[in-house]
Amino acid sequence: MPVLLRKIAVPRSLLANPDRFGGCADGDLQRGDLLILGDQVIGLTRSPPSDARVVNGAGRILLPPLVEPHLHLDKAFTRPRLPDVGGDLMAAIHAQQADKANWSDGDLRARANTALAELVAAGVSHARSHVDWGHESDPAATPRAWHVLAEVAQDWADRITLDLSCLPDIDTFADPASAARIAGQVARDGGVLGAWILHHSEREKGLAQIFQQAEARGLRLDFHVDEGQDPDLDGLELIAATALQTRFQGPVLCGHAISLMNRTGTGLDRLLDDLTRAGIGLCALPTTNLYLQSRGAGTPDRRGITRLAEAAAAGITTCLGTDNVQDAFYPLGRHDPLLTLATAVPALHLDPPFGAHLPLVTTRAARALGVTEGFVDRQPAARLFLAEATSLAALVGQQSLRTPLSRVLLSNA
Numbered sequence: 001m002p003v004l005l006r007k008i009a010v011p012r013s014l015l016a017n018p019d020r021f022g023g024c025a026d027g028d029l030q031r032g033d034l035l036i037l038g039d040q041v042i043g044l045t046r047s048p049p050s051d052a053r054v055v056n057g058a059g060r061i062l063l064p065p066l067v068e069p070h071l072h073l074d075k076a077f078t079r080p081r082l083p084d085v086g087g088d089l090m091a092a093i094h095a096q097q098a099d100k101a102n103w104s105d106g107d108l109r110a111r112a113n114t115a116l117a118e119l120v121a122a123g124v125s126h127a128r129s130h131v132d133w134g135h136e137s138d139p140a141a142t143p144r145a146w147h148v149l150a151e152v153a154q155d156w157a158d159r160i161t162l163d164l165s166c167l168p169d170i171d172t173f174a175d176p177a178s179a180a181r182i183a184g185q186v187a188r189d190g191g192v193l194g195a196w197i198l199h200h201s202e203r204e205k206g207l208a209q210i211f212q213q214a215e216a217r218g219l220r221l222d223f224h225v226d227e228g229q230d231p232d233l234d235g236l237e238l239i240a241a242t243a244l245q246t247r248f249q250g251p252v253l254c255g256h257a258i259s260l261m262n263r264t265g266t267g268l269d270r271l272l273d274d275l276t277r278a279g280i281g282l283c284a285l286p287t288t289n290l291y292l293q294s295r296g297a298g299t300p301d302r303r304g305i306t307r308l309a310e311a312a313a314a315g316i317t318t319c320l321g322t323d324n325v326q327d328a329f330y331p332l333g334r335h336d337p338l339l340t341l342a343t344a345v346p347a348l349h350l351d352p353p354f355g356a357h358l359p360l361v362t363t364r365a366a367r368a369l370g371v372t373e374g375f376v377d378r379q380p381a382a383r384l385f386l387a388e389a390t391s392l393a394a395l396v397g398q399q400s401l402r403t404p405l406s407r408v409l410l411s412n413a
């Protein structure tokens with residue numbers, strides 16, 4: 001039987017064809033009565049079939065699934081047992097390293113399950129988590145967390161897709177045998193090949209190897225790059241250069257990329273142009289960067305966030321990630337992309353209308369991960385959900401309750 005969901009609002013930015021969806025434009029929303037036939041959302045209509053079952057949708061916004069491109073589920077929720085951590089990136093790395101003695105199968109599984117429950121409640125259909133890789137005696141060794149999180153991902157596969165991306169330092173890839181070992185494991189588990197790059201001495205060699213392995217095995221790439229403010233950080237340039245040189249077809253996603261902050265004028269334009277031509281996506285991570293960067297004796301005076309606006313204007317696929325939640329890197333937070341978007345509003349000056357920014361945690365984030373962009377009008381009804389909000393400012397500002405559309409339709413049956 002057809003269903004008519006009355007007085008619903010849909011963000012125009014999340015419709016592939018907003019002008020063909022029907023209804024009336026009201027700022028960055030499209031409002032009207034939504035016709036649903038079977039599992040298909042037909043559009044906003046003024047002439048519903050006479051036999052349509054009517055459900056009240058007033059006060060709700062229809063959304064596609066959210067996408068979370070950057071998490072650390074191996075670390076999440078460890079803060080309560082850590083000493084009071086406060087400091088820069090290296091202080092966080094050391095504090096978190098000491099906690100790894102507690103990472104039993106049961107501990108990892110329990111914390112990841114809590115995170116995934118938060119993600120599903122937030123309306124996320126696809127998330128990517130990085131996983132710390134190796135230990136002092138064998139930097140290329142597959143960690144316990146990788147195996148446990150792969151099992152947890154399977155447990156949740158009917159509700160959310162979880163990508164796992166390995167996170168050794170780039171020097172580990174400089175050794176071809178180590179590179180092949182890590183890439184082989186990642187490929188076997190359907191994961192993403194990743195690394196972190198700061199001032200590592202063998203970064204060029206490591207990048208050559210990681211791109212070679214990704215090309216040979218058809219793997220996606222994801223980098224933690226230039227998570228610092230030193231003017232000599234060059235990881236982003238090296239990744240762009242290697243991608244262009246090898247003609248790697250991607251997808252490649254770069255997280256942090258704070259070094260863009262140090263580039264201006266033609267130097268910035270040239271790097272953005274290289275990233276665009278290489279098809280490299282950029283992920284900003286406001287909470288962790290605001291918390292860990294610009295650490296000194298007093299109040300921070302630099303934000304430590306990449307140039308997302310300039311990157312988007314240059315045609316680069318941009319997105320926002322939640323990064324760390326309640327661990328040594330960030331003591332607060334929740335796994336909710338709308339909370340991350342709300343944090344990014346003051347951090348990156350994301351001005352209203354907020355509809356313009358929703359793709360950062362939905363369609364554009366999907367493109368950055370190399371998965372299909374989930375517009376409202378291209379989704380089966382079963383993947384859509386309703387948020388209790390009357391405007392997009394309220395949606396972003398309050399991160400209100402979200403319910404699957406199918407459940408709302410059932411409850412009104």
Ligand SMILES: [Zn+2]
Nearest residue numbers: 072130224323
């Ligand atoms: Zn991260």
